[in-house]
Amino acid sequence: MTDPDEFSDVNEAVGAEWEAETTPYERVREVISRVYTPVSADTVAETARTSPKTARKHLNTLAEEGFVTTGTGENGATMYRRSPESLVVEQAADIRKHVSMDELVTRVSEMRERISDFQTEYGVDSPEELLIERTNQTLIEAAGAHEDIDPETIQKWQTTRRNLAFANAALSIANAERFVNDESHTSDGSVLAQ
Structure with missing residues (x-):
């Protein structure tokens, strides 16, 4: 022991x-x-x-x-x-480090489609709205006459939405970096004075 x-x-x-x-x-x-x-x-x-x-x-x-x-x-x-901002920047930097821009664009598109599918299937814009709607439905209807919400579905929807936010932040940072890099050079390739 x-x-x-x-x-x-x-x-x-x-x-x-x-x-x-x-x-x-x-x-x-x-x-x-x-x-x-x-x-x-x-x-x-x-x-x-x-x-x-x-x-x-x-x-x-x-x-x-x-x-x-x-x-x-x-x-x-x-x-x-x-701070939430420092967490977002850290997560976005980590994504940029491990995922190519092409792969990131593909993943963002897939996550947007997945969220759209959730919205279409459940007829609400967010997992929170779904929970509220189902809770209200439970209060109105007789016990047992409602469809239970699958907690795994709610979690998947919330996780997809969070991951999409981080991926969008990574794309935004990448685009901002590109513009900063592009604007720091003149048309003849020389570096602008800072």
Whole structure:
């Protein structure tokens, strides 16, 4: 039988190694990169193995850079979370890195068609509208007289819509990069002064 303390020793060893090999800024950034609900600087500090003051300093820097958003929590405390914009840019960059432009255009077209099929089949524009419609139908009709919603269908629709948004962001970034690159050169091929 395994000793439970053995696992805490391994976790502590991995944590100590992470602390030794990274700066407090790197640890704070890594911790907040996985936070999608507001948390305090104290919470980030504990996970990032640094002081609350140091975590707050780095979180404020990350907020200035647009990586983190802030809000006010209970008792007026500043709360931090990963900014949606930084997540979209990260996801779009990852897509651009792993998927060719031709493949991306094909996938976008396929996802748009899949969403259109969902809309046609269910007669609503979104999975949320479908849930509302079916809930209302359940309240109106006698118990058991309605068609149950397949949760897997709702999840597929939501996932397709999310993936389409990320793919569209990747296409938009690629197009913007192309225009920036094209406009930084003159017609004779020389680079414009910036």
